[in-house]
Amino acid sequence: SYQRCVELLPRCAAPLAALFEMLKGQCDGISIADATAIAVCDNRRIARHRVFADSARRGKTSMGWFYGFKLHAIINSRGELIRLRLTAGNVDDRKPMPDLCQGLFGQLFADKGYLAQWLTEALDRQNLQLITPLRKNMRPVPRTRFEKVILRRRSLIETVFDELKNLCQIEHTRHRSLFNFIVNLMAGIVAYCLSDNKPTLNLTRVNRLAKLKGLSRTQVTSSLSGSDGTFEGDVLKQGLISVGSLSGAGGLAITGDLSNDGTLAFDIFGPTVYDQLFIGGDFTIDGLLTL
Numbered sequence: 001s002y003q004r005c006v007e008l009l010p011r012c013a014a015p016l017a018a019l020f021e022m023l024k025g026q027c028d029g030i031s032i033a034d035a036t037a038i039a040v041c042d043n044r045r046i047a048r049h050r051v052f053a054d055s056a057r058r059g060k061t062s063m064g065w066f067y068g069f070k071l072h073a074i075i076n077s078r079g080e081l082i083r084l085r086l087t088a089g090n091v092d093d094r095k096p097m098p099d100l101c102q103g104l105f106g107q108l109f110a111d112k113g114y115l116a117q118w119l120t121e122a123l124d125r126q127n128l129q130l131i132t133p134l135r136k137n138m139r140p141v142p143r144t145r146f147e148k149v150i151l152r153r154r155s156l157i158e159t160v161f162d163e164l165k166n167l168c169q170i171e172h173t174r175h176r177s178l179f180n181f182i183v184n185l186m187a188g189i190v191a192y193c194l195s196d197n198k199p200t201l202n203l204t205r206v207n208r209l210a211k212l213k214g215l216s217r218t219q220v221t222s223s224l225s226g227s228d229g230t231f232e233g234d235v236l237k238q239g240l241i242s243v244g245s246l247s248g249a250g251g252l253a254i255t256g257d258l259s260n261d262g263t264l265a266f267d268i269f270g271p272t273v274y275d276q277l278f279i280g281g282d283f284t285i286d287g288l289l290t291l
Contacts, residue, residue, distance in 0.1 A: 025080025
């Protein structure tokens with residue numbers, strides 16, 4: 001019966017939470033964080049709302065005021081949920097992040113709502129780099145073209161929230177108990193995890209866009225050595241490339257592709273002293289490699 005179903009429903013909360021732990025994605029070095037509102041009633045009915053009177057709170061997002069909870073989420077580049085936290089609606093988006101990011105690595109992309117020096121330092125101690133857009137009154141921060149492209153595509157997590165709310169239906173205002181709300185929320189999250197058609201971030205296309213938006217091709221006809229520092233873009237070289245410098249071991253960095261039709265020379269002075277060549281793209285050599 002319906003009454004019996006309602007009585008047994010709270011028992012599903014723990015198994016659904018355990019199932020999510022099994023189905024959730026893994027960190028791949030590129031994570032996107034955001035929070036979304038979970039309203040439990042219409043704003044006009046807040047004064048007479050009773051079901052969540054002890055737990056729900058008023059909050060505000062870019063879409064306006066609401067009464068309910070916030071779902072804080074972190075996804076990977078494949079659109080998979082890897083971290084979740086439910087808080088009251090008046091909790092700052094930044095507050096749960098240090099605990100939520102435990103065990104993550106690489107880079108975390110978020111919006112301006114996550115700008116805070118204390119949060120950047122806390123995540124840095126966890127070996128996680130926080131990358132957000134800057135406000136107009138802030139000093140410029142050097143970003144790679146790859147990071148700039150990812151920042152422009154961080155709206156991927158908004159697509160995930162849209163699917164959670166409209167396809168998996170984690171948000172509605174007809175709950176009769178807190179347990180009913182939790183079970184409905186976890187059932188929708190598990191349904192999303194089981195979905196085969198998640199929104200993803202095509203990293204191959206992102207790399208291609210990063211190259212198209214500024215990487216140039218440099219043709220070098222003279223000798224190239226480690227004292228020349230860093231080349232932004234692709235390098236087409238005909239002749240000698242000496243990775244080191246005249247004074248000893250050195251390093252040469254090329255952010256794009258390297259094509260060399262001459263000689264590539266490395267010097268090894270000892271077990272820990274040697275020349276280093278860093279190439280951000282593809283490397284093609286049609287000549288000699290000397291050590």
